[in-house]
Amino acid sequence: MATDTIKKVCVVGAGMSGLAAARELRHEGLAVTVMEQRSDVGGQWLYDPRTDADDPLGAAVPVKVHGSMYASVRLISARECMGFSDFQFVPRPGAAGRDARRFPGRREVYCYLKDFCAAFGLADAVRLDTRILHVAVAPPGEEARGGEVRWMVRSVHVEPDGSEDGVAAEEVFDAVVVANGHYSQPRLPKIQGMEEWSRRQLHSHSYRVPDPYHDEVVVIVGCGDSGLDIALDLSGVAKEVHLSAKSVEAATATPAVSRMLANHAGMRLHPQIDRLCEDGQVVFADGSCVAADTVIYCTGYRYSFPFLDTAGAVAVDAGGGRVGPLYEHTFPPALAPSLSFVGVPMRVFAPWFFEAQARWVALVLAGKAALPPEAEMMRAVEEYYRARELAGVPAHLAHAIPVVDRSEIWEFVYRHSDLPRMEDWKVELFMSSLLNSKDDRETFRDRDDDNESIREGLQRWRLGAGAQYEATLAAAACSSSGNHVHDDAEALARAPRPPLPAPCQVSTMN
Template identity: 45%
Template sequence: MGHSRSCEVAVIGAGAAGLVAGRELRREGHKVVVFEKGESVGGTWVYSSSVESDQLGLDPCRKIVHSSLYQSLRVNTPRECMGFFDYPFVPRPSNKERDSRRFPEHTEVLLYLQDFAREFELMGLLRFGTEVFDVHLVDEGRWMVRSRKVRMDGCDDSVADESEVFDAIVVCNGHYTEPRIAEIPGIERWPGKQIHSHNYRVPEPFQDQVVVLIGSSASALDISRDICAFAKEVHLSSRSAPDKQPMSKQPGYDNMWLHSMIERAHADGTVAFRDGSTVRADIILHCTGYKYNFPFLKVNGVVTVDDNRVGPLYKHIFPPLLAPSLSFIGLPCRVLPFPLFEMQSKWVASVLSGRLALPSQEEMMMDVESFYSKLDAAGLPKRYTHAMLDYQSDYLDELATVCGHPAMEEWRKQMSDMTLKNIRSRPDSYRDEWDDHSLVLQAYEDFHRYCKSL
C-alpha cells in the first residue's frame, strides 16, 4: 500500500516520545505541530529543583511541577539500550563536560534529547510555552485543539486562547506527573509529614529523621540509599516482603531495614507493619508510582482511565472507536522507553499516511478484550495493564514486523534482561560494575553500521 494522504497532526508533549513521534510523522509526509508547555525539549528529563506546594500531589489546584527527577538520579538502563535505533546514545568524548559513563546522570539524557532534536531539525515543529487544555472532535472526524501561552514570568494576566483544527492527535504527555498514593488505614490521624517521590529532590531535608519509604521500584532503591546518609533511620515497606517475615536490616547499611506492607498508622506517630514491627516515624515517603492523566482530552468516555488502565486501546496505542486519528505514544512502563516510543511512532505515522492499515474496529476491540482476559486469568490487577516487563521484546518485535523494521537486536534484549537481574542482586553497584562486555562490543558493531559517522 503506498502513501495516500498527508495529515495535519498535533503532537502533545516534546519529551522523548513527542520528539520521535514528530520525526516519524514528518518522515512519513505529515504536517506536524508539537505542543510543549515548557520552554525546552526533554519532558520529564528537564530537572527542576522546585517542588509542589502539596508534596503529596493531591490538591487539584496546586501548581504542577512537571519534573519528577531527583538531583542524584543516574539512569538504571545502560546507555547502549536506551538510545533510539538510528541515533545511538553514545558518549561524546570531545566534550569534557558530558557524562560518558554507561549509566550516566539525568543531565546527559537531556543533552542527548537536545542533540536528537538538532540532528533531525525538529525545532521548527515545536511550539514552546504552549499549554493544550482542550482537545475534542469536531465535524468530519477532525480535532479541535485549544491552547494558550504559558506565562513564565509568574504574571496572572490572561492570555488569549488559540483554537486550531487537526486531522489527528498523538498524545505524548508522559506519565510521571500525577502521583499515586498508598492507602494507609489511620493515616488521617497520623501527625507526621508525607511526601511523594515526585517532590523528592535532595536528601538534606531528611537529616536526623526517621523515614518510612513505601515502594520497591528502581527509584525507591535509589532514594532510600540517597537519604540513608542523612536520615536517622530508613524503613522500607515493600509488597515483596512476606507479611510473616520479621523485619531485616539491609546488607551494608546500619540504619536501613526492610519490612512488609504497612498495617496501620497511629495518632501517636507510630507506623505498624504486617510483620508485627512498629516504628515511630517522622516522614512517610511514597515511592508508589504515578497515574495516567489526560485532563485536556474530551472524548465522552470513549477512552477512560480505570485503576491506571487506559482503555480500551489496541496494542496500547489506538482506541478502536477513534483510530487512527487519536493515538497514544509511551504508555507502557517497565520497558526500554526510547526504542518503544520510536517503534510505536513509526506505526502511527504509517497508519495515518495510509501506507499501513489497521484491523477493523471490531477486530481491534476483540484483541483488546482478549488481552484483558489474559491479564484477568493471570490474576493481574488493572493497574498493571501497561507494565510490559515480561513481554516487551515480543511487543516490539510485533510492531517491527508490522512496520517492516528489523527486530530489536538480540544484544539489546540480553543486556536489558541482565541489567534487571543486577538491579535486584546488586542494587548498590550494578551501574559501575558489569560483566556484559561482549554485549557492549556487539552493540557498538551495530552502531557503526547504523551510523557511519561514529
C-alpha cells in the same frame, strides 16, 4: 477517517515519545505541531528542582509541577539499550558537561534528547510553554472533507511558574497524538490515618535531594526502583531509613535489598503500613512501629489525560493503571486513526519501542498502513484484557509489557514498523543489567562483567554508531545554518533514514 484527508497533526508533549512521534510524522510529510507545557524539550528528563509545597503528595489533578525527576537519578538500563534505531545513545566525552558512563545520570539523557531534536530539525515544530487545556472532537462545520471528524485543541501560554498568561487559543487539527508521558500524576495508597497524620508526607514525585531529611527518621513506602534509589540516597543523611514493602518475602527474594540492609546500619525493612497515628507513630502490619518524621510514598504513577474529552470513548480506569480501550496500546477503536497514543506501554525498550509505535501511527495517518475495522480492534482489546486477567496481571499493570517475556515487544515492533531488529548482544546486556540490579543495587551500574558476545557488540557499536551520531548532528548544523531553517528542518526530518554503518569485525574489546 480517510487518511488522505489527514495533513495537520497535533502532538501532546515533547518528551521522548513526543519527539519520536514528531520525527516520524514529519518523515511522512505531515505538518506537525508539538505542544509542550514546559520551557524545553525532554519530558521527565528535564530536571526541575521545584516542588509544589502546597501539594507534596501530588493529589491535585493535574499536578502543578510536572517534573518528577530526583537529582541523583541514573539509568537502570545501559545506554546501548536506550537509543533510537538510527541515532544511538553514544557517549560524547568531548562535549562539555556530558556523562560518558554506561549508566549515565539524568542530565545525559536530557542532552541526548536535545541532540535528537537538533539532529532531525524538530525544534521549530515544538511550541514550548504551551499548556493544552482541552482536546475534543471539533464542532459541526469543522469536519474534514467527506465529513470525517477533526479535533479542536485549546491551549494557553504559561509562565515558568506555571501560571497561565493570556487568552486561550483554539486550533483545529486533522489528528492528535497524545504523548504526554505517565510519570507525573502520583498513585497513592489508601492508609488509615493518612489525612490526620501531622508530620511530613510526600510522594516521590516531590522528592529531589536528601538534604531536607538530615538526621530524620524516614519511612519509604515501596521497594521498586525509586524506593530503593531514594533509600540509598538518604542513607548517608537521614538518621534512619525504614523500607515498607507489600511483601517482605518478595522484597528479599533477590539479594539486592538484603545487601542494602547489611551495608547500612540505619536501614530497616518492614511489611506494609497498617496505619499512621496522630502522634507520628507508623504502625506496620506485623505490629511493629516507628516514630517517623517523614513518609515518602514511592508507589508509582497514574495515567492522566485531564485535557482529553472523548465523550467516554477513551477512559482511565479507577485505579489509574489502564487506558482504554486501546488497540495495541495505541489506537482507540472508536476514534482511530485520528486519535492515537504514543508512550503508554511500560517496561519496554525505550525509546526503540516508542519509535516503532510512532512509526506505525505515522504510516497509518499517511495512508501507508491500514487498521482493522473498529469491531475487530475492539475484539482484540477485549481478548487482550481477558488474557492478562487470566494470567493474574493486575489492572494497574495493563500496559506493562513484560520485558522478561520479550516476544510481545519484538512482535509489536516487527509487525508495525520497518525498524532494524534488536541485536542479540543488546538483549543480553539488558538482561545482564537487570539481573545485576537484583544482586547489588549499589554497584550494578559500575560493574564490568560483560561476556565476550557483549564485548564484541559494544566495540562494533561504539565505532559505528558513534560516527553516525556525529555525522547526523553535523548534517543538521549545516542544514540550519542558512536562511530557510523551517524548510531545511522539514526536509531533514523527511530525508531517508541514514544507513547503519557496517559492523567493524573485531574479536574482543580492549
